[in-house]
Amino acid sequence: FENVVSMEDLSAEDVLSFIHEAQDFKAGKQIALKRPVYAANLFFESSTRTHTSFEMAERKLGLQVVNFDPSNSSLSKGESMSDTVKTFQAIGVDLVAIRDKQNEYYKDLIADPNVHVGIANGGDGSGQHPSQSLLDMMTIYEEFGHFEGLKVAIVGDLTHSRVARSNMKVLTMLGAHVYFGGPKKWYTEEFAKYGEWMPIDDLVEEMDVMMFLRVQHERIADDENGSFSAEKYHAQYGLTAERESRMPQRSIIMHPAPVNRGVEIADELVECDKSRIFEQMHNGVFVRMAIMTSMLRNRDLIKEEY
Ligand code: CP
The missing domain is CATH 3.40.50.1370 (Aspartate/ornithine carbamoyltransferase)
Structure with a gap:
């Protein structure tokens, strides 16, 4: 190229x-x-x-x-x-x-x-974030050997995410099924074209890949940041130990990083067996x-x- x-x-x-x-x-x-x-x-x-x-x-x-x-x-x-x-x-x-x-x-x-x-x-x-998207695709391909039919959830701050925009399109092109999670206000029409929104408690039980996104405080308006609660976000949309325990055996956890530990993903899960976060890097x-x-x-x- x-x-x-x-x-x-x-x-x-x-x-x-x-x-x-x-x-x-x-x-x-x-x-x-x-x-x-x-x-x-x-x-x-x-x-x-x-x-x-x-x-x-x-x-x-x-x-x-x-x-x-x-x-x-x-x-x-x-x-x-x-x-x-x-x-x-x-x-x-x-x-x-x-x-x-x-x-x-x-x-x-x-x-x-x-x-x-x-x-x-x-x-x-x-x-767009093409090098991140390609490394994400490589990590998924290494894990499963194919994309066809895989269920991949993209969860979190969709609106501000170049990773979500790159990945939802390429995953769909490669034959995977894309789902979304996280605050509904970030799930706009742009994302609905690529997949349905589901509650985190359903996603963890059904997905092959749970891909979490960082809450991008630097791109969020001050008043919204002011009312943001890390604890509430984690409880409502994050990967807790209890949710991780319900993920299928072969499923994996991804995040482009940097991770807000304890917000998108519980601190102790960032390096758990299912996590591919450092392998992505x-x-x-x-x-x-x-x-x-x-x-x-x-x-x-x-x-x-x-
Ligand atoms: N994933 C990613 O783009 O991380 P950096 O912002 O540290 O480059």
């Missing part, structure tokens, strides 16, 4: 191909480059996992990583994202991973005839290696794959 910015650009075959390539990297696959290749991770919005995971993926592929610290950059002098990206291109960077709070920030960059760097979207506002490195490799391949920068 020239760029990897949205799950909406990927077919089912593309998704499976990314998963298989990521599995190859997990099993030890390596690549050799035709020349030194440079990458930069331009995170205009905060991140721990996606940022470090892209950097780890780039280093494992043999790319040279150029640092960028937005708080000490010329953004503080009013420089735009577009000029920042063009600056990295001008100094010789080939590929960038970008996160920004603006939905679809990548559209202007891709349409700009003066931008040639490969762009991997590390998350745009409440829009582990798989993220290999998925991001696959994403960067697809852009390297597109630019004919790979000498050998072995």
Whole structure:
């Protein structure tokens, strides 16, 4: 791919191909480059996992990583994202991973005839999070070996979630059945098109995958945050030990993280036997290696794959 910015650009075959390539990297696959290749991770919005995971993926592929610290950059002098990206291109960077709070920030960059760097979207506002979605799909595929007929619940702060938007579409495309849970006010028409809402007490007994979402306080209005009670949320919509005890034997728990421990999921369940939360993060490195490799391949920068 020239760029990897949205799950909406990927077919089912593309998704499976990314998963298989990521599995190859997990099993030890390596690549050799035709020349030194440079990458930069331009995170205009905060991140721990996606940022470090892209950097780890780039280093494992043999790319040279150029640092960028937005708080000490010329953004503080009013420089735009577009000029920042063009600056990295001008100094010789080939590929960038970008996160920004603006939905679809990548559209202007891709349409700009003066931008040639490969762009991997590390998350745009409440829009898309393709690398997270691919690592989620890889984790589900590793567990069940297929998607057809699987029941997957997406539970929590749907409105603000780029993970929900990416995953509900790709899961449906891959043949899984999507359900939703959490506060009804966040289950809007946009989500109803992809699956029904069910109470958490029913979901835990029926689902193969319980995928919880973080309550995104930074995107929620102050008055709503002011009336938010972590205890009430956990009791009404969260995964308690009692609910976990009613989940089917083969079912798994997922969360893109960071987790509000004790809110979406009881603290002690974050690392329980059914939890794949840290395996998701582990798989993220290999998925991001696959994403960067697809852009390297597109630019004919790979000498050998072995
Ligand atoms: N899952 C995820 O995107 O985490 P970060 O915000 O830490 O990158």
